[in-house]
Amino acid sequence: MKHARPLPNYLLQRYHGWKATSFAENRSWYRKLADEGQRPRAMVISCCDSRVHVTSIFGADSGEFFIHRNIANLVPPYEPDGDHHGTSAAVEYAVTVLKVSHLLVLGHSQCGGVKGCLDMCKGDAPELEVKESFVGRWMDILKPKYDKVADLPDNVAQERALEKEAVLTSLDNLMSFPFVEERVASGELGLHGLWTDIGEGGLQVYDPARGEFLAV
Known part of the structure; x- marks a missing residue:
């Protein structure tokens, strides 16, 4: 080569x-x-962002986490159409072969992918609208959630809210995978939504009972 x-x-x-x-x-x-x-107990789906260091956050050693990273920590819906699906393949392997007990989706502050999605929804990112944009077509997964944040007072509030919607979108889409739904229903697999503040080192976990992210 x-x-x-x-x-x-x-x-x-x-x-x-x-x-x-x-x-x-x-x-x-x-x-x-x-x-x-390897016998990891958990899979972590996080963003590619170089500032998000999953093993450091949880003090993990080699062999503890099965980690998959992509733009904006998104999981696409279950679509077995024969095309290339790196994220779906990673989820399948973790759940059906490694049989992890926990699956964590970790979002973060100042996410460039989420900001790109927000800009695209506002018509401010024409470069992401073209068919050939891999980032733009990937962020199409999150675009439907824009309506939930559009009325917030400013861009910062919208970005923080959409970052958390990205986590919830991934959790919802994970449940569209039959093998994930089966293990969640049986109690063998727990899904967890997290968001971390890069500058403050804070960590929030989604509480389904209250419908919000809470600091830990």
Whole structure:
């Protein structure tokens, strides 16, 4: 592959530092993971945003979380049409093969994908409206929720509300997957909606009884 290039030096240095410290100190654990396979108790669906560091937030070690990341932590509805569905495939594997006990959808503040969706709904992002925009067509999943936030007083309030609607949209769409619905109904799988404030380090969890996100 002629277009591939060597890693930049700073990444090589960080790798060698990890190998000499964290890996060396936990060599038996990594060997156990390699020999016995993964048995994560939870799957986390989070945003691609580089500021969202799932393992750090929960202090997780290697092998604890099955993690899938995409733009705006969205799950599409169940559509077995034969096309490529990376998120749906990850959910299927986690639920039917790994049999995770918990599935967390983690949204966050200042989400660029959600802001793009909001701009698109207001007619301020023509570049996302074109058929060829992968981001725009992905954010079509969230567009129907714009009506729920349109009357809020300003852009910031609308963005924060739509970020949380993205989490709820994903939870609703997860229940359209038959294998998810079956395990939720049997009590074998718990769905959890979360939102984190990047600047404050805060975490909120959706409370279905109250219909709102509450700080933990």
